[in-house]
Amino acid sequence: MQFFYTGTDSTLDQAEVDSLAGKYSIPGQYMCRETMNNEASCTYSLNGIFVYQEMLVSGFCLPLLDEILHIMKYYQIALGQLQPNSWCRLIAFIVFFTLLNHVPSVDLFRRIFSLNVEKETNEETNVKIPTGWYHLNSRKNAPKILGSQRPSL
Structure with missing residues (x-):
């Protein structure tokens, strides 16, 4: 359950x-x-x-779609930790490959996207620290199947 x-x-x-x-x-x-x-x-x-x-x-x-649960489980992140623009990329990935009659698996997802932690600079120490938010970027050698992969602002 x-x-x-x-x-x-x-x-x-x-x-x-x-x-x-x-x-x-x-x-x-x-x-x-x-x-x-x-x-x-x-x-x-x-x-x-x-x-x-x-x-x-x-x-x-x-x-939730099983594909979403599998991806979240693989990366061990909570739903609320993924930035809104990255949610759009995740859903587009699932829809795109489903329409092509391909299983939108975690392995396929990992070949196309990398998960990156957002960081902010501590003003006192000038050190970047993780915020707890994550965003998806297209891997450098991955096909640009879903358009621009600029991170959220």
Whole structure:
């Protein structure tokens, strides 16, 4: 069974989570629960997926395609850690290869894209530190099948 976790606001209680699940028509195979004190919504989990409430408001829906779950599992990143433009690239990859009657596998995905961590410069130390966000770039020798692969701003 897959699990569905929700809540960017640690003050959400189980009744509010259940209300969100009903409002956004979360399928019954997902167990909806609030995040616990030691859980961050932008953390990868083997036991389930974390979803920000804002993702639901902006149109995110379940169930997820298996290809998305396989790619997220391979890279061990949470749904909320992938930048919006990279989501577009991921979906375009799946649609493109499905229309060509090819299985959009993790191996094929890895041949075309690389996953890169976003970094910001610490103003005091001038050292770049990871932000927790990730973006997809086209590999240098990969075919440019999905157009420009400039990272998000």
